[in-house]
Amino acid sequence: MKHFRHILSAGSVVGIVACAVLGVAGVSGVAQAAKRADVVVSAPRELAPYPFALVAVGQKDGTDTAVIQLRLSDLGFWLKTVDGKFDLTTKQAVMAYQKYVGITATGSVDAKTAAALAMAQFPAAGQASRGDVVQVDKKRQLAFVMREGITVMALNVSTGNDKPYEEPDANLPGEMLKGVALTREGKFHVQRRRTEGWWEGDMGPIYRPIYFDGGIAFHGSAVVPAYPASHGCIRVSVPAMDMLWETGVLEFDARVWVY
Numbered sequence: 728m729k730h731f732r733h734i735l736s737a738g739s740v741v742g743i744v745a746c747a748v749l750g751v752a753g754v755s756g757v758a759q760a761a762k763r764a765d766v767v768v769s770a771p772r773e774l775a776p777y778p779f780a781l782v783a784v785g786q787k788d789g790t791d792t793a794v795i796q797l798r799l800s801d802l803g804f805w806l807k808t809v810d811g812k813f814d815l816t817t818k819q820a821v822m823a824y825q826k827y828v829g830i831t832a833t834g835s836v837d838a839k840t841a842a843a844l845a846m847a848q849f850p851a852a853g854q855a856s857r858g859d860v861v862q863v864d865k866k867r868q869l870a871f872v873m874r875e876g877i878t879v880m881a882l883n884v885s886t887g888n889d890k891p892y893e894e895p896d897a898n899l900p901g902e903m904l905k906g907v908a909l910t911r912e913g914k915f916h917v918q919r920r921r922t923e924g925w926w927e928g929d930m931g932p933i934y935r936p937i938y939f940d941g942g943i944a945f946h947g948s949a950v951v952p953a954y955p956a957s958h959g960c961i962r963v964s965v966p967a968m969d970m971l972w973e974t975g976v977l978e979f980d981a982r983v984w985v986y
Contacts, residue, residue, distance in 0.1 A: 774801055775986035777845040783838040786813045795836055795844065803850035805880040807966050816966050822953055823883040826867050827851055832883075851881035860982040861945075865910060868954065870945075870961065872976050885948070885962040886910040886985075888955035896929050904929060908958045910985060913937040917981045922972065927960060930958045935968050939983040942967055945971065 782791035793811035853871030885909035934947030947968030
């Protein structure tokens with residue numbers, strides 16, 4: 728199993744400024760990691776409320792966004808890098824946090840979201856579980872990566888919407904596919920994986936799928952909304968799918984728990 732790493736842009740001006748701000752009233756583990764990039768860090772059991780008001784940045788770039796990114800990382804919500812740029816993974820992390828705390832999931836940092844981030848004291852946590860497992864919470868549309876019973880990251884996902892569908896088969900012209908967009912609940916193991924790039928699935932293109940329940944897989948998608956929208960698979964962003972491969976959390980026979 729590979730180590731989990733927060734690779735933070737400590738060399739950037741934004742990263743340095745954000746870390747300097749976080750140095751007041753104690754520097755968190757992830758903020759310290761920002762100062763010495765490429766170190767293994769893990770989310771703390773408890774965090775102090777942020778000592779200053781966080782800025783409602785919306786989806787704008789800047790130093791205030793770097794502080795938001797660091798706070799999300801401290802709380803266990805995965806994003807690719809801390810550089811002050813409000814990119815796709817930052818939007819997905821904001822959306823995941825909003826879902827987790829019960830705020831309308833827009834992916835934009837409004838005043839309510841900024842205040843909740845500032846006051847948060849505990850990192851994201853899935854259901855109590857032993858060992859290593861990737862959990863999927865269908866109600867909240869979130870995934871939790873757990874190692875030795877500890878949640879190490881949370882991700883925005885989109886699962887099946889439980890509705891019937893009838894659509895053209897992308898691989899068999901003239902054929903129709905019918906079914907129910909169901910992501911089954913239960914405990915599974917990774918069965919097969921396709922490592923390279925985009926694949927033309929029956930329902931459309933999917934990115935680097937990892938299958939755990941027949942034709943149901945985790946896969947990257949160009950669209951990962953705040954609500955259930957898939958035909959049954961578990962959508963994550965393309966960068967998040969790359970991260971799941973690189974960290975090795977969904978190797979062959981890895982445990983998956985959908986509830």
